Amino acid sequence: MGNRFEYLQKAVDSLFEKIGTVVKISSIYETPAMGFEGDAFLNCAVWLQTDLKPSKVLKTILEIEKTMGRERNASKTYTSRPIDIDIIFIDGEILQTENLTVPHPEMEKRKFVLQPLAELNSQLVHPVSQKNIIKLLAETDDVSVLEKQSKWLTNPMKENNISQYNYIAIEGNIGAGKTSLATKIANDFNAKLILERFKDNPFLPKFYEDAARYAFPLEMSFLADRYQQLVDDITQFDLFKESVIADYDVNKSLIFASITLPAEEYALYKKLFQVMHKELPKPDVYIYLYQNTERLLENIKKRGRKYEQSIRAEYLQKLNTSYLEFIKNQHSESIKIIDISEMDFLRNRADYLRILKEIVS
DSSP: OOSHHHHHHHHHHHHHHHTOEEEEEOOOEEEOOSSSSOOOEEEOOEEEEOSSOHHHHHHHHHHHHHHTTOOOOTTOOOOOOSOOOOOOOSTTOOEEOSSOEESOTTGGGOHHHHHHHHHHOTTOBOTTTOOBHHHHHHHOOOOOOOEEOSOOOOOGGGGGOGGGOSEEEEEESTTSSHHHHHHHHHHHHTOEEEOOOGGGOTHHHHHHHOHHHHHHHHHHHHHHHHHHHHHHHHHSOOTTOSOEEESOOTTHHHHHHHHHSOHHHHHHHHHHHHHHHTTSOOOSEEEEEEOOHHHHHHHHHHHTOGGGTTOOHHHHHHHHHHHHHHHHTTOOTTEEEEEOTTOOTTTOHHHHHHHHHHHHO
């Protein structure tokens, strides 16, 4: 009903804002009304990637429909409506609940579903019949004539596309959430992900027990590993990935060493760092996630790494001061500080989208 194309675009935008990444959108097809006499429909299929459970996806879809003016009638008869959003597949799952059946029980009878699905992934297999979409399309009894439209829907992902950057470094204090954010962005945008290999460092647990004794070997081992990892992973071009996202920047080594090492050891360390640093590629954009100390301590406690539980607030405050001092001295427009103290980008998609907008702005 109404401006059909506009309703479809608004629905896709809402799915992106409320549910998850829009991987792909099919062409739009005009089809005759099915099951009642009425005006023709516009239909399309959307491929989404989401962390939400099926029940939450369904609840959110119903809320989107209601917001857009959908009114469900008690008789359950077919009528024209501003928007109608159906869940067709959820990976290869088979679900049967009071409110949700997946795969959609009517999909095999509907050409206006099968044709757009064939565009998204023609080899997608129906988990019950074990037939792919092309076979289902060839076998359907629906003889409706579909008219492919020349106008395409816009993928809202383009407005937040980080692929304008070849290399992004996400930094932050201990427990700020840099690994979680880097992982989420890399998954959403098909980027190559580089994660710091701190778990393999044998000096780290020892450092938290006896900082004075193990600070120098710890910082030297981290520097060597970060250097090797960045040389190997960033300088090797990956044909299947559009960007590189790391949950650290090599300057982290200098920032930590300035706090943990005595003056003489730090001077030696800095000379070595400067030699190695010249050979490493620089990030196109450097993101610093600022998190207040109270939240950092909560996050550290929550993730439960035994050797981190002795970290003091004073140490985190020193790190934050050193990071900000480093940033202040760079004089670079490629550095962005994002305050996430009041955000939860893992549970609240609106927070995650706010961060994306700040990165690409």
